[in-house]
Amino acid sequence: MRGLKKKRRIQILAIAAVALAVSTALIGYAMRDGINFFRSPSQVAEAPPPESEVFRIGGLVEIGTLVRGTSETITFNVTDGGASVPVSYTGVLPDLFGENEGTVATGSLKNGVFVATEVLARHDETYMPKEVIDALKEQGVYQDPSASSGDAYGSTSGS
Numbered sequence: 001m002r003g004l005k006k007k008r009r010i011q012i013l014a015i016a017a018v019a020l021a022v023s024t025a026l027i028g029y030a031m032r033d034g035i036n037f038f039r040s041p042s043q044v045a046e047a048p049p050p051e052s053e054v055f056r057i058g059g060l061v062e063i064g065t066l067v068r069g070t071s072e073t074i075t076f077n078v079t080d081g082g083a084s085v086p087v088s089y090t091g092v093l094p095d096l097f098g099e100n101e102g103t104v105a106t107g108s109l110k111n112g113v114f115v116a117t118e119v120l121a122r123h124d125e126t127y128m129p130k131e132v133i134d135a136l137k138e139q140g141v142y143q144d145p146s147a148s149s150g151d152a153y154g155s156t157s158g159s
Contacts, residue, residue: 037055037056038055038056038057038058038104038131039055039056039057040057040058040059040080040082040083040131040132040135040138041057041059041078041079041080041082041083041084041085041135042080042082042083042135042138043135044057044083044085044109044114045082045083045084045085046083048109048112049108049109051108051109051110052108053108053109054106054107054108054117055106055107055108056104056105056106056131057078057085057087057104057105057107057114058078058102058103058104058105058131058132058135059078059079059080059102059103059132059135059136060078060079060080060081060100060101060102060103060136061076061077061078061097061098061099061100061101061103062076062077062078062079062084062099062100063099063100064099065077065084065086065099066098066099071090072090072091072092073088073089073090074088074089074090074093075087075088075089076089076099078103078105078114080132080135080136080138081136081140082138085109085114086112086113086114087105087107087113087114087115087116087119088113088114088115088116089105089107089115089116089119091119093119093121094119094120094121095121096121097119097121098121101121102121102132103119103120103121104119104120104131104132105118105119105120106118
């Protein structure tokens with residue numbers, strides 16, 4: 001009787017371990033396309049990722065590089081002060097998008113040009129994504145616009 005209980009416990013533990021491994025593998029497989037890593041322009045310039053990798057790039061839109069053509073394709077450069085990466089985007093840009101403004105784009109690098117599938121602009125005068133702030137601080141070009149009011153992430157109390 002005692003040996004049967006011990007054998008049953010081992011079987012249950014083995015089944016639980018296999019179920020945990022299978023569920024972890026299925027979750028990882030399902031999320032593989034939803035995970036986008038952030039890179040600064042300096043990181044992209046130093047070690048360009050493969051063309052098949054989808055990632056996010058962020059920084060400031062470099063002054064004098066925003067070109068709106070006759071088609072819906074817009075080109076501009078994103079910089080963190082240390083390096084600049086050319087970006088091409090086909091679509092409608094957010095209303096607050098502009099030169100010398102913070103932006104984050106999702107896409108992939110093709111022939112040295114970041115082809116964006118999504119472009120985000122900061123939503124007000126104090127917001128900038130944490131990754132962009134960190135990259136700009138790393139280059140020594142970040143100036144906190146909210147030193148007098150709020151925090152650098154645009155959050156308010158109670159939200």
